Every structure is written in structure tokens, then in C-alpha cells.
Amino acid sequence: MRNFENMIMRNLFIFVAFFTLQCIIFLPHFRQMKIALIQQKNTSDIRSNIDKLKRNIEDCAAQGAELIVLQELHNGLYFCQTENPSNFDLAESIPGASTEEFGALAQRLGVVIVLSLFERRMAGLYHNTAVVIERDGTIAGKYRKMHIPDDPAYYEKFYFTPGDLGFEPIQTSVGKLGVLVCWDQWFPEAARLMVLAGAEILIYPTAIGWESNDSESEKARQREAWITIQRAHAIANGVPVLSVNRTGYEADSSGVTNGIQFWGSSFVAGQQGEIITQASTGEEENILVEIDLQRTETVRRWWPFLRDRRIDAYGNLTRRARN
Numbered sequence: 001m002r003n004f005e006n007m008i009m010r011n012l013f014i015f016v017a018f019f020t021l022q023c024i025i026f027l028p029h030f031r032q033m034k035i036a037l038i039q040q041k042n043t044s045d046i047r048s049n050i051d052k053l054k055r056n057i058e059d060c061a062a063q064g065a066e067l068i069v070l071q072e073l074h075n076g077l078y079f080c081q082t083e084n085p086s087n088f089d090l091a092e093s094i095p096g097a098s099t100e101e102f103g104a105l106a107q108r109l110g111v112v113i114v115l116s117l118f119e120r121r122m123a124g125l126y127h128n129t130a131v132v133i134e135r136d137g138t139i140a141g142k143y144r145k146m147h148i149p150d151d152p153a154y155y156e157k158f159y160f161t162p163g164d165l166g167f168e169p170i171q172t173s174v175g176k177l178g179v180l181v182c183w184d185q186w187f188p189e190a191a192r193l194m195v196l197a198g199a200e201i202l203i204y205p206t207a208i209g210w211e212s213n214d215s216e217s218e219k220a221r222q223r224e225a226w227i228t229i230q231r232a233h234a235i236a237n238g239v240p241v242l243s244v245n246r247t248g249y250e251a252d253s254s255g256v257t258n259g260i261q262f263w264g265s266s267f268v269a270g271q272q273g274e275i276i277t278q279a280s281t282g283e284e285e286n287i288l289v290e291i292d293l294q295r296t297e298t299v300r301r302w303w304p305f306l307r308d309r310r311i312d313a314y315g316n317l318t319r320r321a322r323n
Helices: 003-024 044-061 085-090 097-109 182-186 190-194 216-237 295-302
Strands: 032-039 068-071 112-122 126-132 139-146 170-172 176-181 200-205 207-212 241-244 249-250 259-263 268-269 275-278 285-292
Touching: 003 200, 032 044, 032 241, 032 268, 044 068, 044 097, 044 207, 044 285, 068 200, 085 241, 097 112, 112 200, 112 268, 126 176, 139 249, 170 182, 176 190, 182 200, 182 216, 190 200, 190 216, 207 216, 216 259, 216 268, 275 285
Parallel strands: 032 068, 068 112, 176 200, 200 241
Antiparallel strands: 032 285, 112 126, 126 139, 170 176, 207 259, 241 268, 249 259, 268 275
């Protein structure tokens, strides 16, 4: 009887070991990563804005965040509401003061941080630039905003030269980050090119809001369109999307418009476009969530959009129009 029980236990152990091995070999592995988005109201006091950001970064790191994303042009006000040559004094070099200060913080906390800065490349040449700081405090890479808007209250063409670094993801210790900036989020071509280059996540630091003359129904349509287009990028490419916007009201110093009420609503979408978490429209928030990068493999097996692309028929995409 004892020998029979031993044989049963031995066979059960062999079965469990074999089953576990099969799971390890054939089932997708979880690649969980805890990320944080910092949605903040800004003032004209740059030092105060930076200090608040640093406190929020420390809070997110204390809660286990590995990747922390800041909003567009996070050090100050959104100065592009007016065309004022003195605003060029706000620009800084990269590397420079911000990359050094946030780099020291990233190294101390052991986190990856996505910055958004007004870059002075040389006299008369400026960019809207995202910089990724590695957990050791070094610059992992940067991306210069490619699509530059020019609309009432968003006079960015006056300040920013279109980017010249292409749509290249940035390799970090937490994965390949496809960092784009604000207006880029409306262009599916940008998202697709980032993903085709290997981006595992699409990241959009943003500054967008309502002009007070719009009706409430128009405001609702604008916000929903902004969310929908980015969810579509997640679906079409099978990757998570991180979008972090500023919140609060910022006046137009020229008085031409009634200023911008930034609509917040920072969010994280999963590989099928599902909203995993979303911030409010009007409050400062640190939102933290875990995302599963391995799910990309599973979703792309179900929906093989990249496989079925007709790359032989898309030549006209490089033309402005057909006529």
C-alpha cells in the first residue's frame, strides 16, 4: 500500500511539473509595469511648478511607479496663446537645467521620467521637445514635435520648428517608448510609424483645452474626439496609449481670446482601446496603474492588422492630395 501511495504521489509530481513547464514555454508571460501620469495646474511661477512636479514624482515613485509621464511644457504656462518674442527667453538647452534637475531626481528614485521642454537648439531655432530620462539620471533619448499647430490660442508655429528626429522610439530600461507630443496625437501615421519602429507604448504629453466661446455641446464633442482618436491608435496598433494633459484655467495675456480652460482627462488605454483609468477634467491628479505589455502579443494574434496591411497600395499617403 505504501509503495502504491508513493507511486501516485510521484506521478502527480511529474504531471504538475510537466504542466508548469508547458505553461512557462507556451503561454504568454506577464510584463506588468506600473506607470504614473501627473496632471497638474500651472502658474507663472516656474520654480513653484517644478517643485510641485518633483513632489508629485516622489509620491508616484513611493507608490511603485517605474515610468512617470509629465504634461506638455510642464515647467510653466502654455505661452503659445500669444505671439510674443520675449517668450523665447523661456527656452533652454538640452542637456540643460531641467534635464539635470529631473535627472538627479530620476537617479535618486530609480524611475524613468518623460519630460516636455521648450528647447533652444541655437539662436533662432527652437523646438517643442520631449526628453526621456533613464533611471540612472542620463538622457535616454529625445523626440522633437513633428506636427506644429497654428490656431487661435495655439500659435505654435511662431515658436517651434518642426521636429527632424523622425518617429523613432526611445529604448529604456522599462521598454521601447514611442513618445509623441500633443498635436501629433491626431495623426494615425505618426502612431503607426512609431509602432513599426518597435514602440511598445505610445505616449502623448499634451496641453489642450476649451476656448470659452464654444458651446457646451461643442466642448463635449472636442473632448470626446480627442479621447477617441487616441483610443483608435491603441486599437489599430495593439499597444497601450498614455495621454497626460494639463488642467486649470490659463488667461490669454493679449486679451484677444478668453484664455484656455484645459480639460485634463488624462488617461491610459489598453491594447484594445479600453480605458484602464482616467483623470477628472478639472482637478490635479496623479493617476497610477499597472499595464501588461505582454498583452500586445495576444491582441495582435487576435487582430493581425499589421499582417494584413496592403503596403503595396499605400504609396499615395506620401502625397499632400491626389489633385
